[in-house]
Amino acid sequence: MKIATSLVLGKKASPTLVAEAVAIAMLKADITVASSVLLLLTSEFADDPQPAITAAAKAANCTQVFGCSATGIFTEEDWVLDSPAAAVMVFGGDVSIQTAKHHQPDQVLLTISAPNAINSTWLNDGNARYGGVSGDAVGQGPFSVWQNAKGGNTGKVDAYIAGVKLATKASHGFKMLTKPKQIQQTNDFDIALLNNKSPLAALQKAWKIYSKSDAPVPLHLMMAVYADSAEAINHGEFNQTNLISIDEGTGRITLAQPLYVGQFLSWGLRDQMFAEADLLLTTQQLKQELGTNPDFGLLFSCLGRGPFYDGIDHDLKIIAQQLPNMPLIGFYGNGEIANIAGKNQLLPYSAVLSLFAEISTT
Incomplete structure (x- = not known):
């Protein structure tokens, strides 16, 4: 599996920091050309993200760069708030992120949205979705969303991950x-x-x-x-x-x-103890549904969870304990998107976990 993550902090929001994060992830994945990149940046990049996005595309030798800025970002190794940072997941081989226009009707869409881009017509357009809303706790402040290595005017990412089997679920906690x-x-x-x-x-x-x-x-x-x-x-x-x-x-x-x-x-x-117990159960259920050990995961978590309880992200800790060494990336947002009982919902104070296993072509 040619997938890996990295998380790099810096003193200022610079393209160099982003290029370094991509280079580290590429080295860990043992690839020189990525098929696609999921790039998450802290809010310090939000006012002018394009130089950082371009740096990521150049370092990865691809133009399939998707992501957003957010108040906080994380990988399986650590999380960051209130400091310029870049979190990266690089994809190689037969697994890649693709724009939604290429997807099949039964494929669940990876969805990232700015708060002002959410509307019920789009949210329930017939496609099952999972993802999160970029922005701070009240939907204000700077945020930005991009796909195909360009900041989008729509404020939304509609994409799917090709070459994988997916299991996804919301943990309400x-x-x-x-x-x-x-x-x-x-x-x-x-x-x-x-x-x-x-x-x-x-x-x-x-x-x-x-x-x-x-x-x-x-x-x-x-x-x-x-x-x-x-x-x-x-x-x-x-x-x-x-x-x-x-x-x-x-x-x-x-x-x-x-x-x-x-x-x-x-x-x-809302209770920290019950949130932890519910996420533990959710992680176990998703692994069972997937039918195999996942190759990587995405987590979209509410700003009111994670380290905001007591300075420790218990959600990340639980996932790392249950799925050790699994590449994971995500952000803290102000709304989580999941498909529940056949309808996409915008959730508060939840964590949406998605696990993926590569589909063998042999």
């Missing part, structure tokens, strides 16, 4: 606090009545039982988990959104997006 209950009354973004009860009262009760205290509900850690049926939620085929505010007087809860009467809703709690 939260604990369900309540069983699914049917929504009976809404008002725009407000949930007004849930299973004949106040939504806030149900949430407060569930939090009190879980925390064994009278502490206020930590809204920033809560998730609204919803689907068209209770069975879908129980089987992990659900959507999720953030809680924005609560109304102590009416018992209503305001969400980041509107839900509808007849849908089912559960309250979930």
Whole structure:
């Protein structure tokens, strides 16, 4: 397998730093010409990424350079925040990244998008997708996206990886606090009545039982988990959104997006321990689905996960323990893209892991 990664830090964002990262990865992969390159840069490169992209193309002797800038980037070896850096995965042999126009209908698309380029029509255009959204925690700040060694005006990468078998899945990483209950009354973004009860009262009760205290509900850690049926939620085929505010007087809860009467809703709690356990299970399930040891992997992780818990990226640690020495690359973004129950979803606080095994041509 002619695939390898490298991660290089520097004092400033320069094309030389990027060329060095590509050269190291090429040496590790034992190739002199790459079929394609996945190039991830920190936000210091975002205002003018083209010199860095061109340097990567020259060092790899190819024009198939895809990627983006992001607040944080990583490989299987380490992660970087708040410092100029380049993470590179080079591809040789029969495995390569190709633009989506060449893909077959059943191939899952590698998708990278700037926050302002996301729209529901494109997200669910009939192609199953996996990937992430470049940008900081609130979708602001500098970011850039590129393919074919050029920064794109569309703000999106639509590509696929040829010559491989793929297994991909989202790891949500939260604990369900309540069983699914049917929504009976809404008002725009407000949930007004849930299973004949106040939504806030149900949430407060569930939090009190879980925390064994009278502490206020930590809204920033809560998730609204919803689907068209209770069975879908129980089987992990659900959507999720953030809680924005609560109304102590009416018992209503305001969400980041509107839900509808007849849908089912559960309250979930973001938690580091459960996030780790869920990613461990996800990694094991994907390896089993793939049916062989993966040759490389991609990980798209939320800015609210990884090292943002306690300064250690437990997600990377788990994957390295389960799949030692596997080349891995990814970034921390402000939205993760995965296909769940036949529909592409833009997820918060999740990690989307994709594992690949080369398809033998012999």
